[in-house]
Amino acid sequence: MTSEATPNAFSELTYFKPVYLFLLFVLGLTGFGQMPIFKRYYIADIPGLGWLADFYATHYIHYIGAIVIFGFFVYAAVIYWGLMRRRFQLTGAAYIRIAILALITITGIFRVLKNLPDVVFSPLFTMVIDISHLAFMMFLMIFGILFMVLKKGWLVEK
Amino acid sequence: MSKQISRRSFLKGSLVAACATCASQVPLPASAKSKSGQELATLIDIRKCIGCEACVEACREVNDFKYPEPEKPFPKMYPNRVKVADWSDEEGREVRDRLTPYNWLTIQWATVEVDGEETEVSFPRRCMHCQNPPCADLCPWGAARKLENGITVIHSDICLGGKKCQVVCPWDIPQRQTGVGIYLDILPSLAGNGVMYKCDRCYNRIAEGEMPACIEECPEDVQIIGPRDEIVREAHRLVEEEGVYIYGETENGGTNTLYVSPVPYETLNEAISKGPGQPSFDQVEDQMAHADNLAKAMLIAPLAGLAAAVGRVYKASKKLGDNTGEAS
Numbered sequence: 229m230t231s232e233a234t235p236n237a238f239s240e241l242t243y244f245k246p247v248y249l250f251l252l253f254v255l256g257l258t259g260f261g262q263m264p265i266f267k268r269y270y271i272a273d274i275p276g277l278g279w280l281a282d283f284y285a286t287h288y289i290h291y292i293g294a295i296v297i298f299g300f301f302v303y304a305a306v307i308y309w310g311l312m313r314r315r316f317q318l319t320g321a322a323y324i325r326i327a328i329l330a331l332i333t334i335t336g337i338f339r340v341l342k343n344l345p346d347v348v349f350s351p352l353f354t355m356v357i358d359i360s361h362l363a364f365m366m367f368l369m370i371f372g373i374l375f376m377v378l379k380k381g382w383l384v385e386k
Numbered sequence: 387m388s389k390q391i392s393r394r395s396f397l398k399g400s401l402v403a404a405c406a407t408c409a410s411q412v413p414l415p416a417s418a419k420s421k422s423g424q425e426l427a428t429l430i431d432i433r434k435c436i437g438c439e440a441c442v443e444a445c446r447e448v449n450d451f452k453y454p455e456p457e458k459p460f461p462k463m464y465p466n467r468v469k470v471a472d473w474s475d476e477e478g479r480e481v482r483d484r485l486t487p488y489n490w491l492t493i494q495w496a497t498v499e500v501d502g503e504e505t506e507v508s509f510p511r512r513c514m515h516c517q518n519p520p521c522a523d524l525c526p527w528g529a530a531r532k533l534e535n536g537i538t539v540i541h542s543d544i545c546l547g548g549k550k551c552q553v554v555c556p557w558d559i560p561q562r563q564t565g566v567g568i569y570l571d572i573l574p575s576l577a578g579n580g581v582m583y584k585c586d587r588c589y590n591r592i593a594e595g596e597m598p599a600c601i602e603e604c605p606e607d608v609q610i611i612g613p614r615d616e617i618v619r620e621a622h623r624l625v626e627e628e629g630v631y632i633y634g635e636t637e638n639g640g641t642n643t644l645y646v647s648p649v650p651y652e653t654l655n656e657a658i659s660k661g662p663g664q665p666s667f668d669q670v671e672d673q674m675a676h677a678d679n680l681a682k683a684m685l686i687a688p689l690a691g692l693a694a695a696v697g698r699v700y701k702a703s704k705k706l707g708d709n710t711g712e713a714s
Contacts, residue, residue: 262526264548265577268468283524283554284673291680298684299691306695311702340681343674345518345639348534355528355544362526 240307241383251300252368255293259365261286294336301329312383321371321380328368335361425517425536426592427614427642428601429621430510432654433630434608437493437508442482444603445491445512448588452542453479453488454581456565461574468579471562484663485512487563487583491600494664496657498649507648510600510608511665512585513538513559514634514641517614520673521551521560530560530582536614536642539586543568546578556638556673557665560584614642621646639672 261280266272272281279285308318318326338357341347349357375381456474463470473479473486485492491512498507519538522530529545532538540551540560546569552560560582569578588598596602601609610617621644624630633651634644645667647654655667672678 262524262550264550264553269465270467283550284676287524288676288680291677291684295680295683295687298687299694302688302691303695303698306692307698310695310699337684340684343518343523343677344681345674345678348532351528351531351533351541354522354531358526358528 238307238312240304240312244304247300248304251293251297255290255297256365256369258286258290258293259362262290291340294340298333301333315386316383317386319380319382319384321375321378322382324371325368325375325382328364328371331364332361332368335364424613424615425534425642426611427515427536427617427644428587428598428609428611429617430609430643430645431624431630432507432509432608432645432647434606435493435508435510436606437495438605439482439493440603440605441510441600441608442489442491442493444599445585446489448591448599449490449586452583452586454542454563454566454583456563456580457570458565460565461570463579464575470564471580472564473561474563474565484661485559485561485584485665486663487561487581490583490585492663494658496654498653498657500648507654509645509647512600512643513587514557514638514643515585515587516638517640517642518638518672518674518678520554520556520638523674523677524554525551533589535589535592537587537589537592539589540582540584542566542581542583545581546572547580547582548578549582551582554673556668556670558662559665561663617644633667637670639675 257280260266262283264283266277267281272278308316335357338349339361342349342354342357454474456472458474460470460472471487473481473488478486479488482489483492491510493508494511495506495508498505500507515536515538517536519530519532521540522532522538525531525540526548527544527546530538530540530551545567547562547564547567549560549562552558552562561584562580562582564580567578567581569580572578588596588600591598598611601611610620612620618635621632621635624646625632630646630648631650632644632646634641645651651667651669658664658667660666
């Protein structure tokens with residue numbers, strides 16, 4: 229998470245961004261790994277990346293990444309609400325990011341529920357959550373690049 | 387099949403998908419009825435099968451309208467490591483000794499010793515219809531899906547033929563046909579490679595109150611179908627009274643296809659031909675068990691984040707209070 233203010237009072241302003249980007253990278257990589265593309269396009273042939281063609285491995289790592297990012301989201305939200313909001317406020321770009329992240333999270337939760345034994349969703353609903361989870365991630369990437377170019381961070385000093 | 391028709395077919399398919407859910411709610415005959423939405427399972431008694439292939443022929447006849455009619459020539463695939471899977475010529479369509487896009491049920495043979503006598507046994511093999519099917523769980527598009535009555539189907543208008551379902555299936559059941567499906571309308575050379583096909587346990591017939599064709603046409607009553615708990619109870623009765631062995635009750639976390647055999651499945655497994663389109667009788671652990679356990683951890687993660695954050699905020703507030711106190 230970036231700040232448009234000088235990060236001096238909160239250590240979170242230093243490490244939130246790399247942690248968030250790392251988690252997004254892992255989730256994005258393993259999420260795209262759910263499609264049969266890494267073997268087809270020789271990426272899994274690169275030494276050390278063979279696991280990208282193992283659908284079960286990428287699935288487990290995706291779940292582990294989701295567990296960590298769930299904890300991270302709650303931690304970040306409480307830190308902002310409890311500590312930072314007196315000095316900072318969220319930017320418009322932050323609200324857009326949060327909305328997309330919420331949609332990814334909600335569709336992701338439904339996907340996890342779908343994979344549990346004894347949970348059966350209708351075929352149409354299953355297809356909608358499967359495709360929208362991917363689509364929202366694409367939106368996040370597009371908006372992420374756009375905000376990076378426009379230099380729109382998450383926080384602005386009050 | 388023109389591109390326009392394919393798109394229309396896709397929309398139609400979505401409606402069919404919605405209808406399939408409703409269809410799974412349609413009242414079934416007593417023989418195939420599921421109590422309170424319980425899954426239907428089949429029990430295949432290997433001792434009764436004579437290998438006549440009546441089930442194979444019945445399956446092919448009633449499901450013929452679902453079989454692929456690919457467009458040729460096939461799109462050139464990039465990169466060229468992506469191989470065409472084509473069973474659509476006359477010879478391919480006639481294959482019966484393995485699973486193919488045109489043969490969703492095959493008969494396996496094994497020579498084993500039963501009660502001290504060398505005996506040739508045969509048995510139908512098809513999709514096991516897992517209770518928690520990895521093919522449906524891990525399909526990126528929702529093309530493979532499990533219905534409430536325990537049937538797993540692959541929707542041919544949505545499937546891109548990436549073969550992931552076959553890779554994650556412990557029995558390598560789904561089979562690919564190139565040159566058919568929605569991938570032709572998207573990026574035919576770069577993504578997808580046809581459609582995956584497998585037994586759908588005649589879900590459309592069940593929805594109309596009919597029996598799956600393989601069960602209806604079997605002259606030896608090799609298979610029975612019913613609510614899963616009744617099928618499991620019947621399999622256990624056969625174990626107790628007749629000393630048979632069960633397969634499918636716990637494999638991959640439980641399937642809706644149970645076998646009973648006069649010999650252990652390790653013996654049967656060693657005696658059958660294995661290879662592409664020829665499922666094994668391996669002992670299969672629950673492929674989704676690890677994911678199910680991790681799903682539980684997802685409930686704890688936000689609480690852990692909350693606890694850590696509250697601690698941090700409390701500490702920071704206390705520090706701020708101390709500093710204010712010192713300053714005053």
